[in-house]
Amino acid sequence: MPQYRQLGTTPAKRHTIHAISGDPNQLSGGYKNEGIYYEEVITTEGFSRAYSIVYHLRPPTRVRRVEFVGTKPIEAAEQGALRHLHLKSSGIAAQGDPITGRVPLLFNSDVVISRCRPSQPQAELYRNAQADELIFVHRGSGVLRTMFGELPFREFDYIVIPKCTTYELCFNQLASSDDPAADLLVVEAIGSLGFPPRYLNPDGQFRLGAPFCERDLHGPASLTPVDSEAPITLCIKDGDHWTRYELANHPFDVVGWDGMVYPYTFNADDFEPITGKIHQPPPIHQTFQASGFVVCTFAPRLLDTHPHAIKVPYAHNNVESDELLYYVRGQFGSRRGVEIGSLTLHPHGIPHGPHPGTIAASMNAKSTDELAVMVDTFRPLKIAKQAASLEDTSYPYSWLD
Ligand SMILES: [Fe+2]
Numbered sequence: 019m020p021q022y023r024q025l026g027t028t029p030a031k032r033h034t035i036h037a038i039s040g041d042p043n044q045l046s047g048g049y050k051n052e053g054i055y056y057e058e059v060i061t062t063e064g065f066s067r068a069y070s071i072v073y074h075l076r077p078p079t080r081v082r083r084v085e086f087v088g089t090k091p092i093e094a095a096e097q098g099a100l101r102h103l104h105l106k107s108s109g110i111a112a113q114g115d116p117i118t119g120r121v122p123l124l125f126n127s128d129v130v131i132s133r134c135r136p137s138q139p140q141a142e143l144y145r146n147a148q149a150d151e152l153i154f155v156h157r158g159s160g161v162l163r164t165m166f167g168e169l170p171f172r173e174f175d176y177i178v179i180p181k182c183t184t185y186e187l188c189f190n191q192l193a194s195s196d197d198p199a200a201d202l203l204v205v206e207a208i209g210s211l212g213f214p215p216r217y218l219n220p221d222g223q224f225r226l227g228a229p230f231c232e233r234d235l236h237g238p239a240s241l242t243p244v245d246s247e248a249p250i251t252l253c254i255k256d257g258d259h260w261t262r263y264e265l266a267n268h269p270f271d272v273v274g275w276d277g278m279v280y281p282y283t284f285n286a287d288d289f290e291p292i293t294g295k296i297h298q299p300p301p302i303h304q305t306f307q308a309s310g311f312v313v314c315t316f317a318p319r320l321l322d323t324h325p326h327a328i329k330v331p332y333a334h335n336n337v338e339s340d341e342l343l344y345y346v347r348g349q350f351g352s353r354r355g356v357e358i359g360s361l362t363l364h365p366h367g368i369p370h371g372p373h374p375g376t377i378a379a380s381m382n383a384k385s386t387d388e389l390a391v392m393v394d395t396f397r398p399l400k401i402a403k404q405a406a407s408l409e410d411t412s413y414p415y416s417w418l419d
Contacts, residue, residue, distance in 0.1 A: 070277025108359025128310025209309020333371025
């Protein structure tokens with residue numbers, strides 16, 4: 019979880035009157051002339067883990083209509099042979115909005131990985147009831163609007179949105195058929211998504227040796243409550259089930275909050291790579307940890323310094339792990355044939371390694387400019403139907419000379 023944060027006004031004691039007048043003994047004004055701001059406590063893992071407390075202009079429970087939209091299960095493709103997979107997602111269509119335009123490509127019971135090139139502004143407020151969302155902004159900038167305030171985002175940001183956060187993702191420029199101006203990798207974490215515990219000291223602060231720290235995490239920058247009684251719709255994704263709520267007032271009517279549950283950004287270029295004399299294993303790139311998977315950032319870095327160091331990864335057999343890599347920027351030293359926007363999946367059960375010629379080609383290299391995002395899952399990933407048309411079927415044979 020990110021560090022404790024406070025924005026706007028909160029009363030001195032939790033669960034006490036937050037008076038509009040500033041004086042708990044002088045209550046008047048506001049909703050139903052009760053004279054108070056309405057407290058909502060957002061908790062995680064029941065009441066056991068991090069929480070935030072927010073204060074609304076109106077109770078957050080005012081619903082006018084509930085409508086079941088339907089189920090949208092992810093359809094699995096014919097899985098076929100156990101094989102290395104290369105999906106060329108750089109050509110996916112610009113379509114839909116930041117929610118409806120998502121194209122699920124790989125999934126299991128812990129995670130869903132989608133690509134999205136939104137061409138329209140978000141049509142309705144949205145909430146994911148079961149999954150924390152990690153949105154990697156490959157291209158684009160804008161602002162995430164939630165009840166916690168406005169969170170600006172930019173290219174190469176990871177945006178972390180805790181489950182049950184109602185949001186609107188607004189881009190400065192949307193994608194079109196000839197311009198991928200808004201381009202996202204979306205990772206839904208069914209369990210809680212946080213930082214590797216080994217990065218934190220017993221006091222909860224990032225250790226000096228961790229590859230980033232509190233200064234690199236950016237929470238909502240400003241808070242302006244939306245005071246509107248106009249009904250507004252909210253779409254809730256609850257696993258495969260979608261429900262539409264008509265709320266009696268705008269839910270971003272918060273005057274203040276504090277706590278440790280809120281959306282935040284971390285920019286991949288703020289990752290501080292750990293380098294060594296010889297090749298360092300993938301966990302040094304780890305950025306996030308969730309139930310059943312980890313997320314790593316392969317950021318530009320100096321390469322190994324031993325005079326005989328092999329500067330690309332050794333062939334490895336990732337037992338009990340599926341390794342998904344999304345290529346963002348630069349030249350990836352160990353791979354041939356991948357392009358920006360490619361996804362490679364190196365599954366459990368079969369080894370993979372550097373492509374022929376890349377060991378020799380890397381010997382005199384002093385640094386790499388590659389930027390890639392890796393999702394390593396501990397349960398096998400399934401291939402979604404939409405991924406089938408993106409597959410480069412020659413990839414399993416690409417290690418031949
Ligand atoms: Fe690997």
